[in-house]
Amino acid sequence: MKKPVGIIHVKVIRAHKLPKRDLLGTSDPYVQLRLSGEKLPAKRTTVKMNNLNPEWNESFNLTVKDLQSQVLELHVYDWDKFGPHDKLGMQVVPLTLISSHEPKEFILNLVRNQNLNDPHNKKPRGQLTVELSYHPLKEDSHRLSRPLERHESQGIESEVIERPNEEDLNSCQAGLLLVTVQGAEDVEGKRHTNPYALVMFRGEERKTKSVKRSRDPCWNEEFQFVLEEAPLKEEIRIQVMSKRTKFCFRSKESLGYVDINLSDVVFNGHINEKFNLINSRNGVIHVEIRWEMT
Structure with missing residues (x-):
């Protein structure tokens, strides 16, 4: 898995002279956007x-993993209540054309596809105006001061990290929160033990794969949250769940959870800890969280 190197800020401003697709001689357009090679929705x-x-004037943030090879893919669709949505046009923008930090406006002529020899691409499909800027992540300056230690007070392992100065902390703004759920130990359900982990933050919910019949699951899955400001006064909840392989009444049950204060993550830049699960007899979950600023 490639490490993120930056964030693309995308502002979809407007479209002009889009094709007519509806019976009444109009369309119901929306724009779909993603980076090439990305598996996220x-x-x-x-x-x-x-x-x-x-006119949209709507903003989005996308995580960049390879500035040289990735492109921004923009697709304009006509929304339909029934059946598939009609494609109005598309265009791509290589990330190498986007300026760092300073927003740059692009007026894109929409085409049917990326095949330069397709005669359908000669037909006018309107224009899409977007504003783009690239914000590289700062290099990790929070180096570990010594190897993994055990905290006697909590009986959990954590990496001891050199703290940044107060000026660096106050300058924290946009950035990338990277949450890696490594695994769990001694989790056990009353009816079944097919554990998976839920990562819940700011109304979003991410889910690991399920491991069948295991009290010590290993996931090693990373989840990314692009934020406009540092989560200094926020918590993230990670809950271990179990689900029966066949549908039945009470097919899911909680195996425990933990709420993690993110101010320590922002201040340290990185934590790697094992947490005792609440509402679990002996359950422990291993989580690594990094905060990388733009």
Whole structure:
């Protein structure tokens, strides 16, 4: 898995002279956007009903893993209540064309596809205006001061990290929160033990794979949250769940959870700890969290 190197800020501003797809001579457009090579679900704007010249002014953040090879893919669709949504046009922007920190406006002529020899691409499909800027992540300056230690007070392992100075902390703004759920130990359900982990933060919920019939599951899965400001006064909840392989009444049950204060993560830049699970007899979960600023 490639390490993130930066964040692309995308502002979808407007479209102009989009094709007509509906029976009433108009369209209900929305824009879908993603970076090439990314497995995460695409982001999308709201739908503008009955509008061939829609204004969105909606902003999105995308995590960059390879600035030289990735491109921003923008697809404009006509929303339909029934059936598949019609494609109005698309365009791509190589990330190498995007300026660092300073927003740059692009007016893109929409095409049917990326095949330069396709005669359908000669047909006008309207224009899409976006504003783009690239924000590289700062190099990790929070080096470990010594190897993994055991905290006697809690009986858990954690890496001891050299703290940044107060000026660096106050300058924390946008950045990337990287949460890696390594695994768990001694988790056990009353009816079944097929554990998976839920990562819950700011109304979003991410889920690891399920490990069948295991009290010591190993996931090693990373989840990314692009934030406009440092989560200094926030918590993230990680809950271990179990689910029966076949549908039945009470098919899910909680095996324990932990709420992690993120101020320590922002201040240290990185934690790697084993936490005792609440509402679990002996359960422990191993989590690594990094905060990388732009």
